[in-house]
Amino acid sequence: RKEVEQDPGPFNVPEGATVAFNCTYSNSASQSFFWYRQDCRKEPKLLMSVYSSGNEDGRFTAQLNRASQYISLLIRDSKLSDSATYLCVVNGGSYQLTFGKGTKLSVIP
């Protein structure tokens, strides 16, 4: 089983749509969780951390279910500028991050 699994997509959605990404991780001892955004041929950039209680940042909502080892990202009112690859990232401790392969999102006019 891969350490961090994501649906690779692509997700093609119209502007204004709501889209949800899911991620599962295998290491039950993982300590912290993140969603990164990566634009084509660019470095990953931190979108948001994911907390057990769930957290929201504008149009973005992240949730964590430790029992199921499951992380989600919800994007509401999609914008063209949201088109990117979204990476689920898990920190198993000792600084090391494990990246999922990413889910590609294309927001269509």
Add this chain to the structure above:
Amino acid sequence: GAVVSQHPSRVICKSGTSVKIECRSLDFQATTMFWYRQFPKKSLMLMATSNEGSKATYEQGVEKDKFLINHASLTLSTLTVTSAHPEDSSFYICSASATSYEQYFGPGTRLTVT
């Protein structure tokens, strides 16, 4: 804050030559720096972790004699790809961390070996 730079952003070299990539944390001191590699349509793969003043820790399958890492100061780490081959062509990204919580990524270096 938390800006990480990489140089060069793009490099083309011939097989058999060596290439050095620099990673700098511009506005913070990075106790730990990481080097990743990303092939097209693949996820980032950690190559090695380096702490200032000590030897880098390499991930399984990464040749330490081929990918030389020097973390000379709290703001600079270098990755040297020695005797480069076409299969080393990839996107190399560094990240820097001052705590165990977040990593800040450099803009990456695209290496093409001809």
